[in-house]
Amino acid sequence: MIKPVKGFSRLSKKEKIEWLAGTYLKDQPDDVETLKQYWNEDTRLQQLHDEFTENTLSNFYLPFGLAPNFRINDRLFAVPMTIEESSVIAAASKAAKFWLDRGGFKATVINTVKKGQVHFTYKGDKKKLQNYFDKIKPVLLESVKPITANMEKRGGGVLSIDLRDKTDELENYYQLHCRFDTKDSMGANFINSCLEKFADVFEAEAQRYEEFTAEEANLEIIMSILSNYVPECLVRAEVSCPVSELSEDTEMSGEEFAEKFLQAIKIAEIEPYRAVTHNKGIMNGIDAVVLATGNDFRAVEAGIHAYASKDGKYSSLTHASIENGEFKFWLEIPLALGTVGGLTSLHPLVKLALDILQKPSAIELMKIVAVAGLAQNFAAVRSLITTGIQQGHMKMHLMNILNQHKATKEEKAKIVDFFQHNTVTHSSVVEQLEKMRKG
Structure with missing residues (x-):
């Protein structure tokens, strides 16, 4: 019977692995060697990776690839992408090439405001609370000066603090709703x-506010935390060209392609079951660049999907139109990203990715990431309405199937050649491989 372990975090990495091997991997001796196989031979680099998080045993590698030929606002970029899914980088590259000679991608940052809240409960006169807030607001701003000094030198800082009454939704619940500009840092810390300092001062000064009764003075701070929903931190990416230019590499006319593409987008706008998968394809491009540049893809995902539901129904993040013979395709999303702080100065591949992108500011990175999402979606929808998604995807997935079945180098070469002219499915690849091995 397995017993709980005590003090696991205090064990050395060697001791942690020994405990794991003796507890959960008794019949899997090769698994311990697998952990060690992914250690970095450079001990200083390995220590750096070990200290990124807690209880580390090894490294988990993901492919680091490149999608070239992205023309964004008339500048050419090669976009680094970290992702394990087949066909994503190929699709992004193909979309970049398609739009390269059609004016490229245009991207604009609409705003960069981020938000956080101090959540608290208060039992008492609402007017008294408002009066207290009006009096304490300058004190709150002054209290964070030591925290905001460097940020203010870069043009950022606290933009506003508002008192919000949420008692119609939850009894006695109020919040300090705060807006920030964090310039080139993502800004979570x-x-x-700032929020925790606001909370401390707001709670302490309430005890000395002469208008409050004893109960009112004991307002209770519940929590202080930033929000990953950043609907004011918006970026727009778009492409456009004459409808007649859309027929490249398809059997459709430009007009047929444009109409069918538009219908596919409209379906994603009104049908949540389609919208989720549609937006997942957008996130394939976005997450891959966010991860490669050391940003928090979980925060980005949460914020973007919330934005997709902002009108009360989950819907497509991309939109398209045809006007006067011109095809337009665009995306508008919230993105809170940073190019300083966090992993950007610690992870060697993150630094490399930012170097490849020509050391972008946070605003420039927002544009690049949004364009990657738009390109990925264009490629996916284009495949869906022409050849179907599986033809291209499964050909890219072919090598994964062959590796899964331990194909040799010679077998891979023959199988790849065979499926140049045949439809790839998992069963057909296995069948062909078995035939080959039987001679």
């Missing part, structure tokens, strides 16, 4: 530090 900065925002949270």
Whole structure:
């Protein structure tokens, strides 16, 4: 019977692995060697990776690839992407090439405001609370000056603090709703530090506010935390060209392609079951660049999907139109990204990715990431309405199937050649491989 382990975090990495081997991997001796196989031979680099998080045993590698030929606002970029899914980088590259000579991608940052909240409960006169807030607001702003000094030198800082009454939704619930500009940093630590200081001062000064009764003075701070929903931190990416230019590499006319593409987008706008998969394809491009540049893809995912539901129904993040013979395709999403702080100065591949992108500011990175999402979606919808998604995807997935079945180098070459002219499915690849091995 397995017993709980005590003090696991205090064990050395060697001791952690020994405990794991003796507890859960008794019949899997090769698994311990697998852990060690992925250690970095450079001990300093390995220590750096070990200290990124807690209880580390090894490294989990993901492919680091490149999608070239992205023309964004008339500048050419090669976009680094970290992703394990087949066909994503190929699709992004194909979309970049398609739009390269059609004016490229245009991207604009609409705003960069981020938000955080101090959540608290208060039992008492609402007017008294408002009066207290009006009086304490300058004190709150002054209290974070030591935290905001460097950010303000870069043009950022606290933009506003508002008192919000949420008692119609939850009894006695109020919040300090705060807006920030964090310039080139994602800003999570900065925002949270400011919010916690606001909370401490707001709670302490309430005890000395002469208009409050004893109960009113004991307002209770529940929590102080930034929000990953950033609907004011918006970026727009778009492409456009004459409808007649859309027929490249298809058997359709430009007009047929444009109409069918438009219908596919409209379906994703009104049908949530389709919209989720549609937006997942957008996130294939976005997450891959966010991860490669050391940003928090979980925060980005949460914020973007919330934005997709902002009108009360989950819907497509991309939109298209045909006007006067011109095809337009665009995306508008919230993105909170950083190019300083966090992993950007620690992870060697993150630094490399930012170097490849010509050391972008946070605003420039927002544009690049949004364009990657738009390109990925264009490629996916284009495949769906022409050849179907599986033809291209399964050909890219072919090598994964062959590796899964331990194909030799010679077998891979023959199988790849065979499926140049045949439809790839998992069963057909296995069948062909078995035939080959039987001679």
